[in-house]
Amino acid sequence: MKQTILAKRYAKALFAIGKEDGKYEAYNEALQGVATLYVENPEVEDALTNPLYPLDIREKVMAGIVGSIDADKVLGNFLNLLVQKKRAEILPEIAEQFQIMVDDDNNISHGTVISAVKLSASLQAKVQDTLEKITGKKVELTASVDPSIIGGMIAKVGDLVMDGSIRTQLAGLKGSIKGRE
Numbered sequence: 386m387k388q389t390i391l392a393k394r395y396a397k398a399l400f401a402i403g404k405e406d407g408k409y410e411a412y413n414e415a416l417q418g419v420a421t422l423y424v425e426n427p428e429v430e431d432a433l434t435n436p437l438y439p440l441d442i443r444e445k446v447m448a449g450i451v452g453s454i455d456a457d458k459v460l461g462n463f464l465n466l467l468v469q470k471k472r473a474e475i476l477p478e479i480a481e482q483f484q485i486m487v488d489d490d491n492n493i494s495h496g497t498v499i500s501a502v503k504l505s506a507s508l509q510a511k512v513q514d515t516l517e518k519i520t521g522k523k524v525e526l527t528a529s530v531d532p533s534i535i536g537g538m539i540a541k542v543g544d545l546v547m548d549g550s551i552r553t554q555l556a557g558l559k560g561s562i563k564g565r566e
Contacts, residue, residue: 392481400412451465501534
């Protein structure tokens with residue numbers, strides 16, 4: 386079950402401290418690494434969240450992880466606090482929210498472009514430039530192919546959706562013809 390609001394609170398607290406210390410980029414890198422470890426290894430998740438293990442054992446597991454990533458004291462205390470408060474299960478969501486805050490601070494948006502055929506590198510660069518001009522932010526673009534849109538492309542950045550697909554144009558034409566009947 387997603388606990389986005391709670392994850393956002395924890396991420397915001399760590400981000401504020403990291404921003405103040407000038408270490409938020411290092412915190413982000415370490416947090417993403419720990420979240421990846423947590424997601425990719427079910428035994429790590431179990432060791433940190435299973436209530437059958439005593440709290441001191443779960444804390445030792447987290448201390449081992451903190452030691453292996455050579456995290457500074459603040460991040461180590463933060464991760465240990467998650468174990469103590471029984472919030473380790475939302476670690477991936479905290480990392481996701483933290484990444485959003487770092488990207489926002491760096492004026493970066495993530496976008497997708499869906500096309501009927503694979504886009505050439507030059508066309509993808511043009512789409513990215515256009516989206517950057519529209520949003521006023523640096524856009525990191527992910528391209529995918531969906532033949533069902535027939536032709537054209539659909540670009541999304543945050544709440545902005547630009548749909549120039551033939552499928553949508555045909556659906557609009559169909560709607561206008563039905564509306565005349």
